[in-house]
Each structure stands twice: as structure tokens, then as C-alpha cells.
Amino acid sequence: MSAPAFDLQSHSTRSDGSLEPAEVVARAAAAGVRLLALSDHDTVDGLDEALAAAQEHGLRLVTATELSCLDGDREDLHVLGYGIDHHDPALLDALERWRADRAARGDRMADALEQEGFALDRAPLEARRAAGLPVGRPHLAQAAFDHPGNAERCRREGLADFGQLLGTYLVPGARAFRRRTTPTVAEAIGVIHDAGGVAVWAHPFWDLDHDAEVIDTIDRFVAVGLDGVEAFYITHTREQTLLLAGLCAERGLLSTGSADFHGPDHPRFHAFRAFDRCGAEPDLGPLGPV
Known part of the structure; x- marks a missing residue:
């Protein structure tokens, strides 16, 4: 099966990627991506540059950000905000507060x-x-x-x-890890919605190990407004991918995917379109068509 033509998570120098936003877009276009999201962590600073580059290279760019969130004892779950108004004052204020917390x-x-x-x-x-x-x-x-x-x-x-x-x-439970204090998943979803976007839980099986725990967590997040799940992800197994895609279909959720590009020299996240749909169809909702 051919590689997907969408890739809905990538990162630039505005967060933890190695390339400038315009170069991320150029590389995505060269790799055959037709629908791309630049989703830097807790910032939208690269989006105007990326949008201009997307027009130049003839691909569609989804405005996005990836928010690091608290969920009870879990200290670093990620919620992607897609289709946001990246100039919205309330969004910008919230991102500034959350970045200050991350800096501390x-x-x-x-x-x-x-x-x-x-x-x-x-x-x-x-x-x-x-x-x-x-x-x-x-x-x-x-x-x-x-x-x-x-x-x-x-x-x-x-x-x-x-x-x-x-x-x-530097991971939760490790000796040098220190947790953030804000936002919760519900707070992040609320800010995304207020900025006109949809909220998608990123790479569930990167954060959690067990099927039942992932299912329960999806249902809890849906109760506070979650719109979708990143079902298709570079580290998800076939079984995990099909489980998530099926859950999204049953619950009427968006199902998105990405190779989580961070730069050509990253040990894991270095290539666009490097994830497998495993025969399942995505539901990109307002983000599509590809």
C-alpha cells in the first residue's frame, strides 16, 4: 500500500525540530506530502512562515500546535489542536502562560x-x-x-x-524529571475549541501501554470535548492502529496520522509519510480532503 499523502504532525526550530518552518514544508512537499500540519509544541510562531511556504510549494497546510498536558498522575500527554486561528488573542495568551510554566x-x-x-x-x-x-x-x-x-x-x-x-x-518517573503544573487536557481542549479548532489526542500508545487503559482514556477525553485520535502513527503496531481506527469509527471521532517529523538527523522521526494505515481509512473531517 502506498504511503499516506497526509502527515499531520511535524516540528520546526520553533520547538524541538531542527529545520526552519519553511524548510519543513519544502521537505514535506519533496516527499510527496499534500496535506501537512506544522504542530510545534505550545507555540504557533512558525505558522505564518509555513503557510507562505506551503503556497509556494503547492501543498495544503493545517494550522496546528501540540499542547503538553497533565492528566492526573500522567504528566506529559499531548493534545494536537488543528485548524486553529493562530492569531486569536486568547490562544496566544494561553500559550504564553503554558510556555512560562514549561520554562520553569x-x-x-x-x-x-x-x-x-x-x-x-x-x-x-x-x-x-x-x-x-x-x-x-x-x-x-x-x-x-x-x-x-x-x-x-x-x-x-x-x-x-x-x-x-x-x-x-527525563521521562516521567525518572530521577531528573520534573512535572509541569498546567494545562490539564480539558483546559487544552477548551482553548483549542475557543480558537476555532479541533482537538486530537496524539500517539496514545506512545504514552500508554495497555489497550484497556487507552480505551478508557479516550472515553474520558471525549467526555470533555475531544474530537479525534491520532490513530496512525509511526511507532504504533498494526494491532494498535486497527484498534484505534476502529474505536474512532465506532465513536464518531476523527482519526488522523503522522510520522512526527523532527528533522532529517533525528534518530526516529526523520522521514515524512513513514507511518502505515494498515488498511484502515482515516477520517480527517474538516482537515481533509487530502
């Missing part, structure tokens, strides 16, 4: 890495912040991994790249 968490995690004995050069991190760019867990992990003072420790612990360092020290 970044400082707490940097402190925690140092308390764990990692050397950390904060100058590149502060340079990103001074340029108005976010400092998230990938940037902290990269700074720690790249520091020569940590090279021997990384070899000893089998941390072959910054992603493995992130997964060992």
Missing part, C-alpha cells in the same frame, strides 16, 4: 541533572531562550550528552545518543 520546569530539570552529577553547559540553552525559542527536554538531553565531561559516564551507562539519555533521566 526546564530550569528545575537542568538543576536536577546537575544534582545527578551531569556537567551541563547552560549557555546554549540560555541562547535559545534569549532568541525566543523553547528549552525542552530534548534540548536539555542534548546539552548533557554533548558535554565532554559526561562522555565517559554516557559510555558506561550505554547512552549512545541524547534520546537514550532523555529516556533514562
Whole structure:
């Protein structure tokens, strides 16, 4: 089966991607994407540049952002907001508040890495912040991994790249992880709706492991306004994909998909259209047609 012509999650230098927004669009077009979303974390700053590039390259761009949310004890679930008015003042105010909360968490995690004995050069991190760019867990992990003072420790612990360092020290439950305080999933969905968009839970099986837990969580989120689920995702298995697509069809939810492009050198998320529909049909609703 041919690769999908839509790819509804990608990231630029405005969050944790490695390419400028216009270059993300150019690469997507070259890869055969006809319907693209630029969905940087907790920001819409790259969308005007991306929209101009999309017109130049002849593809459709969906305005989007990916919001990091709290859900009880779960500390980093992601809700995608699609079709938002990215100039809406209330949306911009909410994003500014949530980024400030994320920045404070970044400082707490940097402190925690140092308390764990990692050397950390904060100058590149502060340079990103001074340029108005976010400092998230990938940037902290990269700074720690790249520091020569940590090279021997990384070899000893089998941390072959910054992603493995992130997964060992900066995920929920790990020693250097610190949680955000806002928004909840319901708050994020409300802001997305108020900005004219639809809310989709990103990569459920990236966050949760068990079918029953995912099903229960979808139903809880639907009760607070969730519009869809990212059923088709680069790390989902065939069984997970078909389960999610079937649930979306049964519940009348949108079913979207992505390869979650972060840049050509990313160890996992480096290629557009690199996800499988497994024979199921997406329901893109107002985002489509492709």
C-alpha cells in the first residue's frame, strides 16, 4: 500500500525540530506530502512562515500546535489542536502562560541533572531562550550528552545518543524529571475549541501501554470535548492502529496520522509519510480532503 499523502504532525526550530518552518514544508512537499500540519509544541510562531511556504510549494497546510498536558498522575500527554486561528488573542495568551510554566520546569530539570552529577553547559540553552525559542527536554538531553565531561559516564551507562539519555533521566518517573503544573487536557481542549479548532489526542500508545487503559482514556477525553485520535502513527503496531481506527469509527471521532517529523538527523522521526494505515481509512473531517 502506498504511503499516506497526509502527515499531520511535524516540528520546526520553533520547538524541538531542527529545520526552519519553511524548510519543513519544502521537505514535506519533496516527499510527496499534500496535506501537512506544522504542530510545534505550545507555540504557533512558525505558522505564518509555513503557510507562505506551503503556497509556494503547492501543498495544503493545517494550522496546528501540540499542547503538553497533565492528566492526573500522567504528566506529559499531548493534545494536537488543528485548524486553529493562530492569531486569536486568547490562544496566544494561553500559550504564553503554558510556555512560562514549561520554562520553569526546564530550569528545575537542568538543576536536577546537575544534582545527578551531569556537567551541563547552560549557555546554549540560555541562547535559545534569549532568541525566543523553547528549552525542552530534548534540548536539555542534548546539552548533557554533548558535554565532554559526561562522555565517559554516557559510555558506561550505554547512552549512545541524547534520546537514550532523555529516556533514562527525563521521562516521567525518572530521577531528573520534573512535572509541569498546567494545562490539564480539558483546559487544552477548551482553548483549542475557543480558537476555532479541533482537538486530537496524539500517539496514545506512545504514552500508554495497555489497550484497556487507552480505551478508557479516550472515553474520558471525549467526555470533555475531544474530537479525534491520532490513530496512525509511526511507532504504533498494526494491532494498535486497527484498534484505534476502529474505536474512532465506532465513536464518531476523527482519526488522523503522522510520522512526527523532527528533522532529517533525528534518530526516529526523520522521514515524512513513514507511518502505515494498515488498511484502515482515516477520517480527517474538516482537515481533509487530502
